[in-house]
Amino acid sequence: MPTAQKGKQRVRSSSKKPAMSNTHTVAGESYTDTVDLFPESTEVPPPVERLLKAYAFDPSIGRFIGNEMTIEVKYEKLAPGPIGEKIAVIDYDGANQVFYQPIDLDNPSLLIRDGLEPSESDPRFHQQMVYAVVSETIEHFETALGRRIRWRLDERLPDENGEFPKGTMPGDIWRLNLYPHAMISANAAYTPSAKGILFGYFRASQTDPGRNLPGQTVFTCLSHDIIVHETTHAVLDGIRTYFSERTNPDVPAFHEAFADLTALFRHFSHKEALLDTIQKTGGRLYQYHLKPDVGITDNEEARLQGQLPVDNPLVGLAQQFGEARGTG
Structure with a gap:
């Protein structure tokens, strides 16, 4: 008779998850159910949106009529600045020749509270607001156009052999730069040479400051209308190269009117202010x-x-800006 071979016993592996059996008694009757100990998936999907606080209009209105709002923007991983896929906030103060500390919107302490509270005195909130408003404006344009937008690219002209240049050109804008404190000036401007938007700050009028204090510092980067207005210029410039060239008086008139209307219509998306x-x-x-x-x-x-x-x-539109200059 064949003899049984001695050897190690094989342990059969099982992919079955451990389970728990629970016994319940209801109305004198007992029953047992089996519950899987672990769920099918433990992966946590990334968030869809990021909430950030901002002014609905500008600081001069204060906390009235829903002026402090929360903006929902598409979530993306951000570097301090903040710096994302399409925009980068570079907070260099040209007048004082200093870089201000960049805000880290991925900091858990800021994520859980929807960013910093609105503040005129904290440059990090200024960075947060320009990022939030520009991001939301981009999303609105992409929704309306049904496609992703791009920024300005240099015109590709053929050489004597009919060949078009390849690769990146010096004037291409792949990421729009935002400078919240670029200059001391009662102005803000989209500038292709800077590959972004320059926001100025200035002193309010001493004799006719409106709702501002005489000589108060007014930041154009805290005006929701100005941010949307200048972002619209950048979007239009990206739709068609040289679309902003002043070939006739109607070209700048079209740009300014379109940018103003975009900012004006955005007011009606501010729910609390609209209802009030x-x-x-x-x-x-x-x-x-x-x-x-x-x-x-x-x-x-x-x-x-x-x-x-x-x-x-x-x-x-831009009421604080107009009043601070004595023209409101």
Whole structure:
């Protein structure tokens, strides 16, 4: 008879997951169910969007009528700056010749609180706001166009042999640079030579500052309207090379009108401000002044801030900027 060979016993491996059996008693009857100890997948998908705080209009309106809003932008991994796929915030103060500390929006302490609170005195919030507003503007254009946008590329002209140049050219813009404190100037400008947008800051008028303090520093990078306006210039310049060349007076007029309308229509996506304005105008959104929060009689003079009518923010553009220059 054949003898059984001695050897090590083979342990049969099993891919079956460990399970737990739970016994329950309901109304005197017992039953047992088996529950898998581990779920089918432990992978956590990346977030779809990133929430960031910003001003809906500008700092001069304060906390009224939903001026402090939260913007939803498409999530992407960011380097400090912030620097993403399409835009890079470079906070170099040209007047003081200093780089300000870049904000790290991937810091867990900022992720959990939707970024920094709105602040005129913190340059990191300035960086956060320009990134958030430009990102949202890009998303709106891509939704409307049904495709991804690109920035300006140098025109490729054939040489004497009919060959077109290949590779990157000096004037190509692959990532739009944003400079929140580029210069001391009552201006902001999209500049192809800088491959980005330069935001200025300046002192408010001493004699007619509007709602600003006399001599207060006003930052154009904190005006939602100005950011959208200049981003629109960059988008138009990327749609067609030399589309911004002033071949006739209608070209700059078209650019300015299109950029202003883009910023104006964006107001109606600010839900809290829109609802407040509808309430205070009775639905007549074209009214330039809103009804005061506190009513007064015909013979009574306004004594409280709430008794003064305020401008309708939906139909105005860059109000702090205009008032600070004494032209608001």
